[in-house]
Amino acid sequence: MTVQASRDLATAFGTASNRRGRYFSFKRIGTPVVIVVVLLALYWWLSTLALDSIELRTLNWDYLLERTFEHLRLTVVASAIVAVLAIPAGIALSRIHSRAVHAIVFGIANVGQSTPAIGLVILLAIVWKLGFEVALVGLVAYSILPVLRNTLVGLQQVDSNLTEAARGMGMRPLQVLAQIELPLAIPVIVAGLRTALVFCVGVATVATFINAGGLGDMIVNGLKLQRWPVLITGAVVVSCIALTIDWLAGLAEDLLKPKGL
Template sequence: MKARSSHIVPIVIGLCLVFGSFIFSVGFREMVLRALFPATRELIYLRTGLPHMLGEHLSLVLLSSVLASIAGFSLGVFVTRPYGREFLPLVRGLSSFAQTFPPVAILALAFPVLGFGFRPTVAALFAFGILPVLNNTIEGIESVDASLIEAAQGQGMTPGQVLLQTELPLAAQVIVAGIRTSVIINIGTATIGATIGAGGLGTVIIAGLVRNNTAFVFTGAITAAGIALATDWLFSRLELVFFNPQDGVRSGHDSTRHSS
C-alpha cells in the first residue's frame, strides 16, 4: 500500500496543478483549448468565469449531498431499529422504485413547485442523493452478523450502545461507499441544474450546446469530470485511513453456526 501510494502522489500533484491552472488561469485554458479545438473562434465563455461556475457547482453538490447523507443515513438507521422495522419493506421498495427515476424527471417535477434556480436543483439532487446512502445504510446494518449483535446485547450493551459500538462501526465502510456514490452521481447530475437557472458547470455546457461550441462543452464537462475524479480519490484515501484492512473489519470474523 505504502509503496503504491508513494508512486501515485507525484502524479496526483501534477494532475492537480494542471487542473488548477485550467480552471484559474484563463491564459492556460485558452492555450489548451486552442490546441484541442483549432477551428473554434470563441474559446472562453465570458459571461461567467469558470471559478465562479465551479463554486456554484460545488455549493449545489455540497449542500444537497450533506442533506441527502443525513436524511438517507437517519432513515436507514430508523428502519433497522425495532420500532421502525415495520417500515423497512416499504422504504426498501420505494427507494428501489425511486432509483429508476431519471434525475431530469425529478428536476422537471421539482421546478413547478419550487420555482427556478438554486433551491429546486438542491431539492432534486437531495432527493436523488438520498437513495444510495439509504440503501447502503440499510444493507450495511443488515449485513452485521445477528449473532454478533446478540453477543453485544448479551454483554449488557444498551440498544444505543449496540448501534454506536457494534452496528455502525461494522457497517461504516458500506455506508461511506453509499455516500461516495451519492456525491459522485450528484456532481454529474448537478450540471442539469443550469437548465433551470441554478448556475454551476452546466451553464457553460448548455451555452456550448446552444451555440454549437464544442470548446464550451468540453470546458464544463472536463471540469465536472475532474472534480468527480478528485472527490472519488479523496473518498478512497478516507477509506484507507479509517478502514485499515489490518483491523479486520473488512475480512470480518467468519463463523460456522449450528442451530440448537
C-alpha cells in the same frame, strides 16, 4: 511445518503485503496525477486557440470559478442532506424486520433514480419554482437510495455474535449501535455516500435548466452556440470534480475502516 516452509510462507505473505502497499500507494496518488495532467492538457490546448469574444466571456477565471463554486455548493449541500436523512432512516430500517415496510421505503427512495434526472428537476420546477432550492430537492431525491441501501446492508452484515456478546457484557442498545455496529458498517456506509457524491456532481449539471447555476451553464452554452472549447472545458472540469470527490471519499473510506478489516 519445516523451517523452509515457514520461510516460504513468510515470503509469500511479505510479497502480498508489498503488492497491497503498492496498490494503495498508486490508489492514493494515481487519481490526483491523472486530474492534474488532464487539467494541464486542457489549459495548454485552450492557450493554443484563437478564442473569439463569445468564448472569452466564458473561458476566464472569474466565470469558471463562479460556476465551479455553484456546482460544488449544490453537490456538498445535497450530499449533506442525503446523509442526514438516509443514515438515520437506514438505522431505523435495520431495527424493523418487516419486508413490507422495507419495500415501501425503498420504493419511495427509488422514485428519484427511476425518473430521468432532467425530467425530475424540470417537473419540480413546473410545480414549484426555479432556483437553487428546487435543484437541491432533485439532487437529494436522485442520490438518497445508495446511502439508505448501504446503511441498511452494512448494519445487517454485522456479525450477530458480536452484538449478542456486547449485550451480554451489559451494553445498552445505543451503546451496541454506536460502539459495535456503526464502526463495522462504516466502510459500506461511506461507499454509499461516495456513490451519492458522484451522482450529485453529474446530476448538478442539469441545474442550469432551472436557473440554479453550476458548470452545466458552460456545457449548455457551448452546445447551443456551437463553441466547442466552452463545451469541452465544462465537461472536463465536471469530470475532474467527480474524480476528485471520488478520490477523497475513497481516502475517507480507507481511513475510517476499522483496523483488521
